[in-house]
Amino acid sequence: MSETNPAPTVASAEDGLLDYADAITGVSVTIPSYAGxxxxxxxxxxxxxxxxxxxxxxxxxxxxxxxxxxxxxETIQAAGDGEAIPVHYTVTDRAGNTSAPSQAVDLTITNQT
Known part of the structure; x- marks a missing residue:
């Protein structure tokens, strides 16, 4: 597990900005297929x-x-808004080998109250 996996995607924040109205119900993050x-x-x-x-x-x-x-x-709210937050994933295979963090997507929460 030495390759860096591709970044996840967030459809509601393709431009890297996640609006409060989109975030309040939770944010769906898609992890693409990765090597192996x-x-x-x-x-x-x-x-x-x-x-x-x-x-x-x-x-x-x-x-x-x-x-x-x-x-x-609750996780989104606790992180606050205004600063870019990296979102990434790790993969552990059945043998217990954990990958390096995937490439990250940076999200900035806007208009949080």
């Missing part, structure tokens, strides 16, 4: 330096479909 994608891999999504979802285990038969996970509003 295998059933049994465990994917962890990170908001800044914090793991923000329960680890996701790739099920048997899922193939190389993108994975969509949701960052809860």
């Amino acid at each position: 994608f295998t059933a049994g891999d465990v994917v962890e999504l990170h908001w800044g330096g914090t793991s923000v979802t329960e680890p996701y285990t790739v099920p048997q038969g899922e193939g190389e479909q993108p994975i969509t996970l949701t960052i809860p509003w």
